[in-house]
Amino acid sequence: MDGKRRPGPGPGVPPKRARGGLWDDDDAPRPSQFEEDLALMEEMEAEHRLQEQEEEELQSVLEGVPPSAIDPRWLRPTPPALDPQTEPLIFQQLEIDHYVGPAQPVPGGPPPSRGSVPVLRAFGVTDEGFSVCCHIHGFAPYFYTPAPPGFGPEHMGDLQRELNLAISRDNRGGKELTGPAVLAVELCSRESECSPGISGLGGPLGRPLGEPRRAGRQWGQPWGDGRCSLPAVLGVRGRSQAPASSCLTGIFPEPERDPVIQICSLGLRWGEPEPFLRLALTLRPCAPILGAKVQSYEKEEDLLQAWSTFIRIMDPDVITGYNIQNFDLPYLISRAQTLKVQTFPFLGRVAGLRSNIRDSSFQSKQTGRRDTKVVSMVGRVQMDMLQVLLREYKLRSYTLNAVSFHFLGEQKEDVQHSIITDLQNGNDQTRRRLAVYCLKDAYLPLRLLERLMVLVNAVEMARVTGVPLSYLLSRGQQVKVVSQLLRQAMHEGLLMPVVKSEGGEDYTGATVIEPLKGYYDVPIATLDFSSLYPSIMMAHNLCYTTLLRPGTAHKLGLTEDQFIRTPTGDEFVKTSVRKGLLPQILENLLSARKRAKAELAKETDPLRRQVLDGRQLALKVSANSVYGFTGAQVGKLPCLEISQSVTGFGRQMIEKTKQLVESKYTVENGYSTSAKVVYGDTDSVMCRFGVSSVAEAMALGREAADWVSGHFPSPIRLEFEKVYFPYLLISKKRYAGLLFSSRPDAHDRMDCKGLEAVRRDNCPLVANLVTASLRRLLIDRCVGSRICSLCIWHLPALNILPVALCLSACLCVSVSSSRSPCLLVSFCLTLTLSASIWGSRNPPRLCA
DNA sequence: AGCTTTTATCCCTTCTCTATATTGC
DNA sequence: CTGCACGAACAAAGCAATATAGAGAAGGGATAAAAGCT
Ligand SMILES: Cc1cn([C@H]2C[C@H](O)[C@@H](COP(=O)(O)OP(=O)(O)OP(=O)(O)O)O2)c(=O)[nH]c1=O
Ligand SMILES: [Mg+2]
Numbered sequence: 001m002d003g004k005r006r007p008g009p010g011p012g013v014p015p016k017r018a019r020g021g022l023w024d025d026d027d028a029p030r031p032s033q034f035e036e037d038l039a040l041m042e043e044m045e046a047e048h049r050l051q052e053q054e055e056e057e058l059q060s061v062l063e064g065v066p067p068s069a070i071d072p073r074w075l076r077p078t079p080p081a082l083d084p085q086t087e088p089l090i091f092q093q094l095e096i097d098h099y100v101g102p103a104q105p106v107p108g109g110p111p112p113s114r115g116s117v118p119v120l121r122a123f124g125v126t127d128e129g130f131s132v133c134c135h136i137h138g139f140a141p142y143f144y145t146p147a148p149p150g151f152g153p154e155h156m157g158d159l160q161r162e163l164n165l166a167i168s169r170d171n172r173g174g175k176e177l178t179g180p181a182v183l184a185v186e187l188c189s190r191e192s193e194c195s196p197g198i199s200g201l202g203g204p205l206g207r208p209l210g211e212p213r214r215a216g217r218q219w220g221q222p223w224g225d226g227r228c229s230l231p232a233v234l235g236v237r238g239r240s241q242a243p244a245s246s247c248l249t250g251i252f253p254e255p256e257r258d259p260v261i262q263i264c265s266l267g268l269r270w271g272e273p274e275p276f277l278r279l280a281l282t283l284r285p286c287a288p289i290l291g292a293k294v295q296s297y298e299k300e301e302d303l304l305q306a307w308s309t310f311i312r313i314m315d316p317d318v319i320t321g322y323n324i325q326n327f328d329l330p331y332l333i334s335r336a337q338t339l340k341v342q343t344f345p346f347l348g349r350v351a352g353l354r355s356n357i358r359d360s361s362f363q364s365k366q367t368g369r370r371d372t373k374v375v376s377m378v379g380r381v382q383m384d385m386l387q388v389l390l391r392e393y394k395l396r397s398y399t400l401n402a403v404s405f406h407f408l409g410e411q412k413e414d415v416q417h418s419i420i421t422d423l424q425n426g427n428d429q430t431r432r433r434l435a436v437y438c439l440k441d442a443y444l445p446l447r448l449l450e451r452l453m454v455l456v457n458a459v460e461m462a463r464v465t466g467v468p469l470s471y472l473l474s475r476g477q478q479v480k481v482v483s484q485l486l487r488q489a490m491h492e493g494l495l496m497p498v499v500k501s502e503g504g505e506d507y508t509g510a511t512v513i514e515p516l517k518g519y520y521d522v523p524i525a526t527l528d529f530s531s532l533y534p535s536i537m538m539a540h541n542l543c544y545t546t547l548l549r550p551g552t553a554h555k556l557g558l559t560e561d562q563f564i565r566t567p568t569g570d571e572f573v574k575t576s577v578r579k580g581l582l583p584q585i586l587e588n589l590l591s592a593r594k595r596a597k598a599e600l601a602k603e604t605d606p607l608r609r610q611v612l613d614g615r616q617l618a619l620k621v622s623a624n625s626v627y628g629f630t631g632a633q634v635g636k637l638p639c640l641e642i643s644q645s646v647t648g649f650g651r652q653m654i655e656k657t658k659q660l661v662e663s664k665y666t667v668e669n670g671y672s673t674s675a676k677v678v679y680g681d682t683d684s685v686m687c688r689f690g691v692s693s694v695a696e697a698m699a700l701g702r703e704a705a706d707w708v709s710g711h712f713p714s715p716i717r718l719e720f721e722k723v724y725f726p727y728l729l730i731s732k733k734r735y736a737g738l739l740f741s742s743r744p745d746a747h748d749r750m751d752c753k754g755l756e757a758v759r760r761d762n763c764p765l766v767a768n769l770v771t772a773s774l775r776r777l778l779i780d781r782c783v784g785s786r787i788c789s790l791c792i793w794h795l796p797a798l799n800i801l802p803v804a805l806c807l808s809a810c811l812c813v814s815v816s817s818s819r820s821p822c823l824l825v826s827f828c829l830t831l832t833l834s835a836s837i838w839g840s841r842n843p844p845r846l847c848a
Numbered sequence: 849a850g851c852t853t854t855t856a857t858c859c860c861t862t863c864t865c866t867a868t869a870t871t872g873c
Numbered sequence: 874c875t876g877c878a879c880g881a882a883c884a885a886a887g888c889a890a891t892a893t894a895g896a897g898a899a900g901g902g903a904t905a906a907a908a909g910c911t
Contacts, residue, residue, distance in 0.1 A: 364885050368869095394871095477886045509888030510873065532873090533887090621886085624873090628886025635885075643887070682873040682889085733872050733890050754871055754891070761869055761892090820893060854908070863899075872890080 074267065074277060074314050079130040091124035091132040092459065094317055094381050096468050104137040123349060123379040125317055129269070133349065133379065140183055144190060144495050156185040192497045255334035259283065259300050261424050262431075263307045263332075264438040266446055267314055270455070275446065277314075280435040281307055284424070287432040292439060294432075304336045308344045315349070318381045318455065322400045322445045325384040329375040330357045349379030364476050367391075374474070381469050385445040388454050391473065392614055396760050404444045407451060407607065412444065413437040451607060457615045464592045465622060477625035482636055484588075484626075488581040494545065496637065504633050507644045511651045512732050513658065513680035519777075523694050523725040524678065524737065525687045525701035527661075527708070529653070530719050531593075531620065532683035533627040534586040536649045539713045540564055542642050543580020544630075546572045567648030570641040582630075582642075586623055593619040650683060657685050657718065660708050665689060665700070675700075679729055686724070695744035697723045724751070726778055736774050750778055756822050769826040 082089060103117040120136035160182050167181040260283070267277035278292035283303050285296045297303040321328055329347075333355060336344035345355040355376050363369040370390075375382070389398060397403075401412045415423070415437045423430040449455065462469050465480035466487050482496075489496055529535065536542070541564075548556075548571040553563050563573045572580075596616035603609045629635060631643030658677045665675035665687075673690025680686060689700045701720040708718045724737030725747075734754040738747040756762045757770040776782045 362885080366886075476884080478884080481886075506888070512873085512889060528873095625886040628888095631887050632885080647888080684873080731891070734892095756892090759870060759892090761871095822892090850911090852908100852910075854906100856904100856906080858904080859902090861899100861901085864897085866894100866896085868892105868894085870891085873888090 076129060076131055076315065089132065091126045093122050093124040094469060095379055096120060096122045097378060131315065147187065153187060156187065160185045190493065190495045192495050253331065255331050256338050260304065260332065260335050262435055262438045263303065264435065264442045265310065266442050267316070268446055278439060279310065280439060282431055282435055284431060285428045286435055287428045289432060289435060294435065301339050301341050304332065304339065304341050304344050308347065311347050316380060318383055320383045320385055320445050320449045321442065323384060323386045325375065325382055325387060326373050330373045333357055333375060348377045353378055362474070362476065383449060383454055385448050387473050394760070400441065400444060403448065408447055410444065413440040453611050457618065460592070461618060464589060477622065478629060478632065478635055480622060481626050481629040484585045485581060488585055499637060501634050501638060507631065507640055509647050510682035511654055513654065513677060515679040515729050515732055517729050517731060520688065520727040520729065522688060522692060523697035523723045524727040525689060525697045525723050526684060526721045527687065527701060527705045527718050528684040528721045530717050531590055531623060532650060533646050534590060534623045535716045536646050537627065538583040538586055539716050540566065540572060540649065541575050541580050541583055542572055542645055543582040544637065544639055546578055546580040547639070547641055548573060566645035567652055568644045570645050582626055586626055589619060589623040593623065653712065654680055654683060654685065657708055660711060661685060661687055661704055664707065665704065681733065694723050694725050694740050698744055728778065736778065738778050750774065762822065766822050766826045770822065
C-alpha cells in the first residue's frame with residue numbers, strides 16, 4: 001500500500017453548499033430570533049458529501065487496495081438528486097460540532113461578516129442510509145445581559161465598539177476569526193426563568209448579537225436531536241464497526257515497543273442480522289478463514305495504513321468494540337505515531353482533520369471519578385460497549401468474557417495471552433487461529449450492541465432529552481436537564497440565567513419508616529407511588545418560573561387560591577396563573593417512559609424484557625434527575641426551594657399514606673384484622689392486612705391504592721405493586737421476600753434488597769451462601785433448627801470446597817481478622833462442611 | 849537477703865469515630 | 874516557533890442507610906521492675 005497518499009478525498013475544504021430558500025422573501029414577516037434559530041436548525045440546507053467523495057474514494061481504493069479486495073457493497077448507495085428548494089431532507093443526527101469557516105450570506109439573517117465565521121456542522125444518516133453532512137450557516141452565538149438603568153438605544157453603538165475593542169485587545173480567539181467579533185447589539189425585553197412568574201422583574205435586556213470568539217467555546221448543542229421527524233422507533237441504517245486488535249506483548253503492551261499484529265473489523269448494516277463484511281488484517285501471512293476476508297502485510301506500517309484507509313472507504317457511522325475508547329484506538333494512533341505512519345490518524349469524516357488523543361475525566365457523586373481517553377473521530381459515533389455497560393448495568397465483572405456469557409450465553413474463543421507471541425511467530429495456521437480469536441473479539445461487542453438495543457435506546461434518549469448521542473456516554477445528567485430546560489424556555493421566550501454555584505449544606509431528603517423487623521409468614525402488600533417526585537412537581541406546579549420569592553405573593557395581590565405554600569414554607573403559583581417549565585419537561589419524559597413500559601408489558605423474551613426494563617429505568621432516572629438538578633448545589637441552576645419542597649411533600653405523603661391505610665383497615669371498620677404498615681421507604685408502604693392468602697392481599701392492596709390515590713391531586717398516583725409472601729425484614733433498606741405480582745398462585749421470583757446477596761463488595765462465597773440460605777428459608781420454608789442442616793447441603797458455594805480446604809490454613813488468618821459476621825459464618829460453615837465431605841467417600845451431589 | 853506489694857509497662861481486646869463502598873429510594 | 878508554568882473555566886442529578894475497615898482511645902490482665910517489709 002502506498003503510504004504517502006493523502007488520506008481521504010483531499011484537503012479539508014468544506015464542500016460546496018446549497019442554500020435553502022426559507023427567507024428569500026425579504027418582505028415576509030420576520031419570526032422572532034428564537035423561532036429563526038429553530039427554523040434554521042430544522043430547514044437547514046444540507047448536502048450529500050458522498051457524491052463528490054465517491055470518485056475520490058474509488059480512486060483511492062484503486063490505488064491503495066488490490067482491485068480484488070474491493071467489494072462494491074462496502075460503499076454506500078449513491079444518493080438521488082435532491083432539490084433543496086422543494087424537498088426536505090430528513091435525517092437522524094449522529095453528531096454535531098462546529099468549525100470556523102468562510103462566511104456565507106444567509107437571507108434574512110444578520111448581515112454577513114467578512115472573513116471567517118462559526119459554522120455548525122451536523123452529521124447524520126437518512127432512512128435510506130445516505131450519509132449527510134449539514135453545514136449550518138447564519139447562526140451567530142449570542143448572550144443576553146441586563147441593561148443598566150438609563151441604558152438606551154443611543155448607547156448601543158458605543159457598547160459594541162467598546163466590546164470589539166476589548167476583544168481585539170486580549171487576543172484570545174486566535175487568528176481563525178477575522179473581522180469584528182460583535183456583529184450587533186440589540187435591545188429587547190425578556191424574562192429570566194428564575195424570576196417569579198408575574199413579578200414584572202424582566203426589565204430591558206441588552207443583547208449583543210454574536211461574539212464568536214468567546215462564544216465559540218460557550219455554546220453547546222442547541223436543540224440537539226436535529227428535529228428529525230422519523231417515527232419514534234427508527235432504523236438507523238448505518239454501519240457499525242467493531243475493530244479489535246491484538247498486540248505482541250508482555251504484560252502491558254507499550255505502543256512504543258509492542259507491534260500491532262492483527263486488526264479485525266466487521267461491517268454491519270443496521271437492521272440486518274449478520275455482518276456483511278468480516279475483515280482480518282494481519283501481519284505476516286495467514287491461512288484463509290471461511291466467511292472472512294483476510295489480508296496480510298509484511299510491514300506493520302502497511303497494516304496500520306490499510307486499516308486507516310479501510311475506515312475511510314467504508315465510512316462507518318458507528319464504531320463499537322470493547323474498551324476501544326481507552327485502549328484500542330489510542331494504541332493504534334500512538335503506534336502509528338511511533339512508526340511514523342503520517343497518514344494514519346485521519347479517522348473522522350472531515351478530510352484532513354487529524355484524530356488526536358485527549359485525556360478527560362468524568363466525576364459525579366454517583367459514579368465517582370472515571371478517567372477516560374477520547375479519540376476524536378469527527379462525524380462518527382463511538383459506542384464503546386464497555387463504557388455502555390459500565391453506565392447502564394451493574395455487573396460483578398465487566399470482562400468481555402463474563403459480559404458475553406451473561407447476556408449472550410457465549411464465551412470467548414480462549415487464547416491465553418502468553419501464547420499470542422508464539423502463535424504469531426508460528427506459521428500461517430497459528431496466525432489463522434489468532435485471527436479467528438480476534439474476529440470473535442470484534443463480533444461479540446457487535447452482537448451485544450445489537451442484542452442490548454444500545455443504539456435504539458440511545459437515540460430515543462438523545463431525542464427525548466435533546467443532546468447529541470456522544471453526550472450520553474461522555475456527559476452526565478445535568479446537561480440533559482439543561483438541554484430540555486432550554487428547549488422549553490425557548491418555546492416560551494424565556495431566558496436561562498447564569499448563576500454562580502457555591503456549595504452549601506445538604507437538605508433533608510426522604511423518610512424511611514422504622515421497620516418492624518422480623519420474619520413474616522403472611523402476605524405483605526406493597527403500595528408504591530408511581531414516579532413520586534416528578535408527579536409532585538407536576539401536581540403542585542413546582543418550577544423556577546412559578547416560585548414566588550418571600551412576600552411577593554402578597555405584593556402582587558394574589559388570592560389564596562392562586563398559589564400554594566409548600567411544607568417548607570415556599571410559595572409557588574398555580575397552573576391557572578402560569579404553567580411551569582419543569583412540569584412540562586416531566587410530562588414529556590414520563591410519556592416516553594410510559595411508552596417504554598407498554599412495550600415491556602408486551603414482551604416475552606427474557607433478554608429483551610431486561611433491555612426494555614433498562615430503557616424505562618433510564619427514562620425514570622432522567623425524570624428523577626430533573627428533581628436532582630434543582631438540588632444540585634454544584635450545578636448550573638440550583639434551586640433548593642424546589643427540591644426541598646419536593647422532599648417535604650414526599651415526607652408528608654408517605655406519612656399520610658400510612659395513616660390512611662392504618663385508619664381504614666381496622667377491626668372497627670369491619671375487617672378481620674387491623675392493617676399495619678410494617679415498613680416503607682420514600683414512596684412505598686409495606687402493609688400487613690392480616691389476611692392469609694396472596695389473592696386477598698392483592699385485592700385489598702389494589703383497593704387501598706385506589707382509595708389512597710383519591711386523597712392526592714392528579715397526577716399523583718399510588719399503585720399496588722406486589723405482594724411479598726413470606727417476607728423477611730432485616731432492617732432499613734435490607735429485606736427479602738418471595739414476590740407475587742402477575743398471579744396470586746405462583747411467585748414470580750425471590751426478591752432481595754440490600755442484602756449481601758445483591759451487593760458486589762462481597763466474595764461469591766458469602767453471596768452464594770446468603771442466597772442459598774434465603775432460598776431454603778423463603779422458598780422451601782425451612783424455619784427453625786432444620787434450616788442449617790438442610791440449606792448447607794445445597795450450597796453452590798460447596799463447589800469451591802477442595803480449594804477452600806487447601807487454602808484454609810492461610811485464609812484462616814485473614815478471615816479471622818475480619819469483623820464481618822457474614823464472611824465469618826460463611827467461612828466457618830464451609831470449613832466444617834468441607835472437612836466432613838472430605839472424609840466421606842461419596843460426597844452429595846452438589847447443585848449448580 | 850528474701851518475700852510481698854506496688855507500680856509501670858506492654859499487649860491484647862473492646863469501643864468509638866471516621867472514611868469508604870454500595871445500595872435503596 | 875515551541876515548550877513550560879500558571880490561572881481561569883468547565884463540569885459534576887439528589888439524600889438515607891447499612892456494613893466494614895482502619896485508626897485511635899480506653900480498659901484490663903500479665904509481667905517485670907521498684908519499693909516496702911520482716
Ligand atoms: C430510583 C430513584 C428514586 N429517586 C426518588 C425520586 C422518586 O420519585 C422516589 C421514589 O423512587 P421509586 O419508587 O424507585 O421511583 P418512582 O416512584 O420515581 O418510579 P416508579 O415507582 O413508578 O418506578 O425516589 C431519586 O431521586 N433517584 C433515583 O434514582
Ligand atoms: Mg415509586
